[in-house]
Amino acid sequence: MKQYNFKIIVAILMIVASALPGAALAAEFRAEKSGATNISEAVNDDLYAAGSSVALNATVSGDAVVAGSTATVSGTVGKSVWAAAGTVSVIGNVAESVRAIGGSIFINGTVGHDVVVLGGQVNIASTAVISGDLVVIGGTVVIDGPVRGNVYIRGGNVTINSALAGSAKIAARTLTFGSQAAIGGALVYSGPVAAAIPDGAVRGAITYNKTAAKDYRSGSDSFAAFAALGFFFKIVSLFVLAYILTTVFKRRSHDLVQNSFTRFGWDILHGFSALVIIPFAAVVLLVTFIGAPLAVLAVAVYAILLVLAGLLAPIMVGAWAWKLIKKTHDYEVNVYSVLIGVLAYYIAALIPFVGWIFCFVFMLAALGVLARSVLTAVEEAQKRR
Numbered sequence: 561m562k563q564y565n566f567k568i569i570v571a572i573l574m575i576v577a578s579a580l581p582g583a584a585l586a587a588e589f590r591a592e593k594s595g596a597t598n599i600s601e602a603v604n605d606d607l608y609a610a611g612s613s614v615a616l617n618a619t620v621s622g623d624a625v626v627a628g629s630t631a632t633v634s635g636t637v638g639k640s641v642w643a644a645a646g647t648v649s650v651i652g653n654v655a656e657s658v659r660a661i662g663g664s665i666f667i668n669g670t671v672g673h674d675v676v677v678l679g680g681q682v683n684i685a686s687t688a689v690i691s692g693d694l695v696v697i698g699g700t701v702v703i704d705g706p707v708r709g710n711v712y713i714r715g716g717n718v719t720i721n722s723a724l725a726g727s728a729k730i731a732a733r734t735l736t737f738g739s740q741a742a743i744g745g746a747l748v749y750s751g752p753v754a755a756a757i758p759d760g761a762v763r764g765a766i767t768y769n770k771t772a773a774k775d776y777r778s779g780s781d782s783f784a785a786f787a788a789l790g791f792f793f794k795i796v797s798l799f800v801l802a803y804i805l806t807t808v809f810k811r812r813s814h815d816l817v818q819n820s821f822t823r824f825g826w827d828i829l830h831g832f833s834a835l836v837i838i839p840f841a842a843v844v845l846l847v848t849f850i851g852a853p854l855a856v857l858a859v860a861v862y863a864i865l866l867v868l869a870g871l872l873a874p875i876m877v878g879a880w881a882w883k884l885i886k887k888t889h890d891y892e893v894n895v896y897s898v899l900i901g902v903l904a905y906y907i908a909a910l911i912p913f914v915g916w917i918f919c920f921v922f923m924l925a926a927l928g929v930l931a932r933s934v935l936t937a938v939e940e941a942q943k944r945r
Contacts, residue, residue: 820929827928834931872926874905
C-alpha cells in the first residue's frame with residue numbers, strides 16, 4: 561500500500577508546485593470581488609481561479625487550478641485540473657490528470673491520465689472514463705465508471721461497480737461489489753471483514769489481509785494528507801485575500817510597501833514595540849473603570865493590525881522578491897508578486913528556526929509600518945481639529 565500513499569503525497573506537493581513563479585508568470589488569474597468566479601470565455605494558457613464558488617464553463621488550453629467553497633469544471637481542459645474546494649465536480653473532459661482535495665468530489669467526465677483525490681465522499685460516475693490510475697483517500701468511495709489503469713484506495717466504505725482493467729489495492733472498513741464490477745488484474749484487500757466477491761469478478765489473484773476494526777479515515781496517512789490540505793487552503797485563502805486587498809487598495813498597499821522598505825529597520829523596531837506595548841497597555845487600562853472602553857478599543861485595533869500584518873507581510877516578501885527577479889528600482893505590487901510572496905512566505909514558515917525568523921522579521925516590519933500609518937492618521941486628524 562506504500563505506492564498509493566506516495567502518489568498522494570506527490571499529488572498534494574504538485575498542487576503547491578503548480579503555482580510556483582515559473583508557471584505563474586505565464587497564466588491567467590481570475591478572482592472576482594463578488595466571490596463568485598465564472599469563466600465562460602476560452603483561456604489560451606494556464607488558468608488560476610479562486611472564489612467562494614468557481615465555475616469553469618470554457619476551454620482552457622493549459623492547466624486549470626481552481627479553489628473555493630465549490631468548484632465546477634464543465635469545460636474542456638487541455639492539460640490537468642488541480643482543485644481544492646468543499647465540493648469539486650469535474651464534468652468536462654480533461655486531457656491529462658485530475659488532482660483534487662475536498663469534502664465531496666465528483667468525476668463525471670473523461671480523464672486522459674490519472675485521477676488522484678482526497679475527499680470525504682468520492683464518486684466516479686458511470687459517465688466518467690479514467691484512462692490512467694485512480695488513487696483515492698476518502699470516507700465513502702463509489703466507483704461506477706471504468707478505470708483503465710490500476711486502482712489504489714484507502715477509505716471507509718468502498719463500492720466497486722464498474723470495470724477496472726488493472727490491479728486493485730484497497731484498504732477499507734467495508735468493500736462492496738456491484739453487479740457491474742470486474743477487476744482485470746489482482747486484488748489485494750485489507751479490512752476487518754472479508755468482502756463478498758462474486759464469482760469471476762476478479763481475474764487475477766485475490767489476497768485478503770485481515771485487520772483490526774477501525775476507521776480508515778483516521779490513519780496517519782489520512783492525517784498527513786488532511787494537514788497538507790489545510791496548508792494548501794491556507795495558501796490559497798491568503799493569496800485571494802492579499803490579491804483582493806492589493807486590488808481594492810492598490811495605491812495604499814503600494815505606498816505601505818514602499819514606506820516599509822524605506823525604513824525597514826525602524827519598522828521592525830516599531831512592530832516589536834506595537835506587539836508588546838499595545839496588549840500591555842490594554843491590560844493596564846482594563847484594571848481601571850475609566851480606561852476599560854479604551855482597553856477594548858486597543859484590543860480591537862491590535863487584532864485588526866495583526867490580521868492586516870499577516871496579509872501585508874507576504875505582500876512585502878513578494879515585492880522584495882519581484883524587485884530582485886525583475887531587477888527594478890521600485891518595489892512593485894501586482895498579482896505575480898503577491899503570488900510569489902504568499903508561496904515564499906509560507907514555504908519559509910515550514911523551515912525551522914531560519915524560516916521562522918525570516919517570517920517573523922517581515923511580520924514585525926508589516927506591523928510596524930501599519931502602526932506608524934495609524935499614528936500618522938491620528939496625528940493628521942488631530943491637526944485638522
